[in-house]
Amino acid sequence: SSELTQDPAVSVALGQTVRITCQGDSLRSYYASWYQQKPGQAPVLVIYGKNNRPSGIPDRFSGSSSGNTASLTITGAQAEDEADYYCNSRDSSGNLVVFGGGTKLTVL
Amino acid sequence: EVQLVESGGGLVQPGGSLRLSCAASGFTVSSNYMSWVRQAPGKGLEWVSVIYSGGSTYYADSVKGRFTISRDNSKNTLYLQMNSLRAEDTAVYYCARDAPGSYGPYYYYYMDVWGKGTTVTVSS
Numbered sequence: 001s002s003e004l005t006q007d008p009a010v011s012v013a014l015g016q017t018v019r020i021t022c023q024g025d026s027l028r029s030y031y032a033s034w035y036q037q038k039p040g041q042a043p044v045l046v047i048y049g050k051n052n053r054p055s056g057i058p059d060r061f062s063g064s065s066s067g068n069t070a071s072l073t074i075t076g077a078q079a080e081d082e083a084d085y086y087c088n089s090r091d092s093s094g095n096l097v098v099f100g101g102g103t104k105l106t107v108l
Numbered sequence: 109e110v111q112l113v114e115s116g117g118g119l120v121q122p123g124g125s126l127r128l129s130c131a132a133s134g135f136t137v138s139s140n141y142m143s144w145v146r147q148a149p150g151k152g153l154e155w156v157s158v159i160y161s162g163g164s165t166y167y168a169d170s171v172k173g174r175f176t177i178s179r180d181n182s183k184n185t186l187y188l189q190m191n192s193l194r195a196e197d198t199a200v201y202y203c204a205r206d207a208p209g210s211y212g213p214y215y216y217y218y219m220d221v222w223g224k225g226t227t228v229t230v231s232s
Binding site: 029030031032033035037042043044045048049050054084086088089090094095096097098099100101102 | 143145152153154155158164166168202206209211214215216217218219220222223224225
């Protein structure tokens with residue numbers, strides 16, 4: 001199997017830009033997907049593929065990838081972006097699903 | 109409207125069994141990849157199992173041999189049969205549609221539809 005590693009916590013000042021990263025060997029073969037989860041709610045997909053946003057996700061959310069690292073960038077963070085963010089992908093076999101440990105984003 | 113609704117959670121004693129259901133609307137379960145994901149109290153998301161449209165199934169090591177994922181095409185419903193439950197299985201269980209894609213030489217998967225979750229508590 002494969003692991004995905006995320007920083008446990010990140011903070012950003014209101015209106016500033018923040019990057020949340022996800023590292024893992026499988027990311028050399030698969031793009032990560034990113035999910036936002038607010039307390040008591042189900043996760044919501046925010047970025048998938050090379051840099052795709054589902055309908056309804058603000059364009060301040062973007063994704064990128066380089067080598068074994070995927071990144072979620074929020075440009076001009078808003079108070080409502082405060083949440084836990086998870087990356088996910090497949091393992092090297094392509095059959096098993098892996099999630100990162102999650103990053104708690106605080107908007108100051 | 110595309111929607112997933114889980115049910116079947118509850119309180120069960122260690123060693124007991126429970127079957128979770130996930131009813132889909134707006135799309136066909138059997139034509140899609142479907143996953144179960146759980147979240148223990150105060151913890152992160154943990155993938156549990158996936159069933160591919162062709163019927164292949166895979167499990168996390170933590171549940172292999174104890175949990176079984178299946179689907180009923182006539183009811184457009186996904187299931188998770190959980191046996192030999194342990195305290196560490198206590199979690200909110202979500203079902204999700206797990207869609208594939210590709211871009212150039214890269215593949216990707218994304219869970220674009222999630223249910224609201226059902227809570228499983230394993231305790232004596």
